[in-house]
Amino acid sequence: MSEQDYLKDISEIKNLMNRSSRFISLSGLSGIFAGIYALIGAGVAYFFLLPNQDYVTLHSWNFKMLVGLLIAVAVLSVVTAFLLTTRKAKAHNAKIWDDTTKRLLLNFMIPLVTGGIYILIKLNSQHYGLTAALMLIFYGLALVNASKYTIGNVKYLGYVEIIAGLICAALPGYGFYFWVFGFGVMHIIYGSIMYFQEKKQ
Amino acid sequence: MGIIENINKLFDHRIRLGIMSILMVNDDADFNRLKELLDVTDGNLASHIKALENAEYILVEKQFIDRKPNTRYSATKLGKMEFKKHIDALEKLIRK
Numbered sequence: 001m002s003e004q005d006y007l008k009d010i011s012e013i014k015n016l017m018n019r020s021s022r023f024i025s026l027s028g029l030s031g032i033f034a035g036i037y038a039l040i041g042a043g044v045a046y047f048f049l050l051p052n053q054d055y056v057t058l059h060s061w062n063f064k065m066l067v068g069l070l071i072a073v074a075v076l077s078v079v080t081a082f083l084l085t086t087r088k089a090k091a092h093n094a095k096i097w098d099d100t101t102k103r104l105l106l107n108f109m110i111p112l113v114t115g116g117i118y119i120l121i122k123l124n125s126q127h128y129g130l131t132a133a134l135m136l137i138f139y140g141l142a143l144v145n146a147s148k149y150t151i152g153n154v155k156y157l158g159y160v161e162i163i164a165g166l167i168c169a170a171l172p173g174y175g176f177y178f179w180v181f182g183f184g185v186m187h188i189i190y191g192s193i194m195y196f197q198e199k200k201q
Numbered sequence: 202m203g204i205i206e207n208i209n210k211l212f213d214h215r216i217r218l219g220i221m222s223i224l225m226v227n228d229d230a231d232f233n234r235l236k237e238l239l240d241v242t243d244g245n246l247a248s249h250i251k252a253l254e255n256a257e258y259i260l261v262e263k264q265f266i267d268r269k270p271n272t273r274y275s276a277t278k279l280g281k282m283e284f285k286k287h288i289d290a291l292e293k294l295i296r297k
Contacts, residue, residue, distance in 0.1 A: 006294055
């Protein structure tokens with residue numbers, strides 16, 4: 001075999017590994033959007049729902065609005081990611097709902113749902129102090145777990161989220177800012193890096 | 202140094218190389234998934250799978266899903282090791 005053949009082999013291997021394992025990777029844009037939604041959500045919360053900077057009591061109107069805001073940010077992020085990824089999949093002629101996607105989602109959801117339920121239980125017993133830290137930690141774990149089914153670098157985002165969550169847990173009272181950093185700033189940074197990598201290819 | 206030794210004859214074919222590439226990054230894959238990704242005929246794929254299975258590079262597990270037979274393939278430790286050696290050898294050859 002000539003050098004050309006070896007080169008062809010290697011590019012074929014790369015191509016197959018990507019196509020078979022990578023859930024075409026969420027497009028970088030969806031990360032940027034998720035970050036922007038999180039920042040807008042945080043802004044709304046900061047200016048309208050946390051006016052006196054005191055703690056928010058459970059079952060108050062403010063608290064319900066905060067939860068609603070969180071859900072809105074999450075739903076918007078997921079819908080945007082879904083639409084952008086479907087578009088990308090179509091452009092690459094790849095199927096979006098195959099074995100890889102199912103495994104990716106399952107592995108992503110296990111830590112995430114566990115964390116979500118745990119946070120709800122904690123909230124119900126009046127422990128809101130660590131909510132931001134727990135959200136960051138479990139989200140980070142979900143990313144690291146799901147990254148086994150992608151070729152991209154999402155695990156590094158996961159590590160950052162976990163570390164941010166742990167620092168946040170050690171510094172009570174700054175949860176809001178860590179949340180903004182983890183879900184807003186980090187998503188935008190990570191999304192931009194991904195976006196420029198995609199452009200280069 | 203034995204670069205040429207590490208070039209594995211078994212991987213000297215596009216389809217066998219493809220099957221291993223897929224199984225390196227997926228825990229397992231079934232027949233149809235491999236077929237779809239590699240774009241080959243049933244008979245062709247089956248014979249290459251057999252070759253890899255005989256070398257014990259891949260593991261074949263037959264099971265039933267909704268009473269339909271389903272065969273899943275996964276790479277063995279030996280298969281993964283050999284594939285890595287092969288890739289390293291390829292890279293060295295190219296860099297020469």
